[in-house]
Amino acid sequence: MNAALLFATTGSVLETLPVTLRDLVTGWLPEPLRWLVNSLVGVGTLLAVIGLLFAYLTLAERKILGRIQNRPGPNRTPIPFINLRFFGLAQPFADGVKAITKEDVVPDGADKVLHFLAPVALLAFSIMTLGVIPYGRHLVLLEFDAAVLYFFAAGAATELAVFMAGWASRNKYSLLAAMRALAQLISYELPLLLSVVPAVMLAGSLALPAIVEAQGGWSYGFLPQWHVFTPWGFAGFIIFFISALAESNRSPFDLPEAESELIAGHLTEYSGFKYALFFMAEYFGMCALSGMGVTLFLGGWQAPLPFLEFIPSYVWFGVKLLSLLLVFIWIRATFPRLRMDQLTRFAWKFLVPLALINLGTAAFWSLTAGWSGPLQFVRWAVALALVLVPFTLLGRRLSAGVAPRTYRYAT
């Protein structure tokens, strides 16, 4: 058997491995029950994988932040009973145990029901958003015709949970933070949605598997036809990514939790397990938005090069998801927090117009799909100009009146 064929067969076996495994377990069940058990197995696997990803993402975040700040990060928690440190890989579980065993303090006069409901609702909505993302060629839990809309509908509901948390705490910092969070989330939902529209437009579908399929193939034999490798796709991806940062309350847009101004924002009055739920929901939201970004712009589960296709699709998805999450962490380690007016100004005066113009660029791109030969260059040039000129002009307007900072004591 030659190598290529071997690769192809192992590839296809690995590709369907999750489905095969599931069918091995549930194949003997009668039909309605089988569907139910299949769904439960799917949900359970998803939660287990994402939960583990969450646990180690917190560790990776702390380790990477540490490395960037000249320190090792958490590395001391031993594995129980064998007392082996092993780079602190047991740290997330120690954190979990600590969160569970801590006292759950509810402020006197707080709205007890809402105070309890807020983290639960937030986590529930974040998990709901995870359901529609295609994790592999055969790995989609919820197949909706309007999956993109579902994703953003469930994501919009998280704002409500943040408000509930802030209001129920009976703490003025919490309430202020909740109002801030609402302003921020609403402001950035617009560019987020607008940046998604071109991808939907080019694929001609709101179903995520179809959007991934539309990004298959390679132009010129090597350049993947992922949306991010087109001018409008690149701009859209950047807008999407920035908005995703803001939507998931990540630095540099973590104003609702700005500890220098608002203690811990809407999390001020939360402790113990409820706080852990908030934390989990934040990371789940981050994973969901990253997964969405991967699906819409980075080709989903498609392999980057033709000869790498033997690696199963879910591995590619995982690699892309992890690299996006690492960029989230990298950005958190780099940028200082914005001010509230800067935040909203950036959204309304920069991202929204850019996203609107990007819509036009994408329309141009899809209309000129038939151009070939030298016209290809014209297509690229026009599209690039349509992206770069507004970017430069809007950027100039955004930074108008801001003199370059002079540092008196630093060089």
Place this chain on the structure above:
Amino acid sequence: MLGSGLLQGLAVTAKNFVGSFHDPARYTTVEYPEVKPALPEAYRNFPFLVSENATDPMGTLRCVACQICEKECPPQCIYIEKSKDKKPDAAGKPQIYPAIFAIDTSVCMSCQICVEVCPFDAIKMDQVFEIATTTRFEALLLNREQLAKPNSYYHGIHPTEAAEVDARLAADRKAAEEKAQAAAAAKAAAAAAAAAKAASPAPKAPDESRRSPQGEGGPPTPKPQSERGAVS
């Protein structure tokens, strides 16, 4: 162009991240309990008593229980009781020694004044900082057995300063010996003269020729610690 600064910032943090794996200058954290931090030589914390000899610390303490440090100590954390008898010091001269020398480390503020005022170079600053104990009283009150540390230890923690002190002590001892010899010679000469001239009492040889106890005010002897303090 807008965003170039952001990219520069990202490059800086990325460099630090990669550098932390191979460049010690970018990875300065010491994992403390396992790895002791390398303390700078000038680091000093809590006083200790210098003894000449590691094998017999109590017998070779430089301290002569003059109680200057006890009087000068701002928080008054030093307690000294003089001995009734005299023991020969390192130079072989009989001296009073501290029967009790105790420092309450819960009170001591590491101000180094006791070191500054000591005319015998008998008390010096240590480098310890792990002095936490589980009791509030006994363990924090250090007696002379706990305080005494040999001169070799002093050389280990503050080599430059200890060398200066040793040189000075040696010079002093030499000067004292010369003086004693001169005095002895003078005595001999006087005795000879007295023998020659019938009898008259010999002049008493001054044995205290070293710097004055006032420290800073004392003109002649160089003060290595205060110089180093000014530099560091």
Place this chain on the structure above:
Amino acid sequence: MIPLLLIAGLTLATAAVALALRNLIHSALLLIASWAGIAAFYLWAGAEFVAFAQVLVYVGAVSMVVLFAVLLTRRSRDDISVAIDSPARGIAALLTGGAVLGVLFGAVISSPLGAPAAGARPSLSVKELGLQLMGPHAAALLIVGVLLTVALLGAVVIAAGDRTDAAERKPEGNP
């Protein structure tokens, strides 16, 4: 049929309780639950797109506006609780509502709607919906777009009020 009854029961209960509560925030949150129930009904009826649009617009956007309005129009924390109005007003409202309800229920029950053809579940893919919107209903879509823009601008103008005091303040240097 049971899902429909459940959805209807939950929606009606949350809506009724929401409009009877004193606490405005609780009212708003319960109403959001009721809107979500309506979305569930759309989902049950097979109108996926509308269900998600309902959630996106009502749970995501209108609720936020309502909550902002509640929080912006109070003088103290206790202002959130509004007293129930005079019993006469409540009774009059209940009578009117009951009368309307009676008329509607009577009309619905007495009208022969006929059993729907079994299995004739209409399906509408998002693509078809989009083609419909862009084809026969393009004019309406444009008008709605203009309407939304005008409403947005109008809302901003109305809510912003006169900004004389704000305009007098010097803009800060480093944005």
Place this chain on the structure above:
Amino acid sequence: MTYSPLHLCLLFSSALFCIGLIGALARSNTILVLLGVELMLNAANLNFIAFWRYGPPTAPGTGVIFVIFAIAVAAAEAAVGLALVIAVYRHHRSIRLQDANQLKG
């Protein structure tokens, strides 16, 4: 006479409409009145979907498209309505309907 699911849907929507109506009439808080009106609008939307689902076949998706437009208009209505509430509050320092009883500004 047989009752179809459509009857149930219509009963559901009329009940919702009446709850909205009672709320809008009984409460004097402007925001609650607005929410009541909003519920009535939703009840109407329910009808469209119910008829689309069970009613006689029409042009594809007319009911759904009507609901989409209705939701868009309702969003606009809510935005303008709440902006008005805020304007009223700024003027009268109250959002009780009875307090806003003069047109003079």
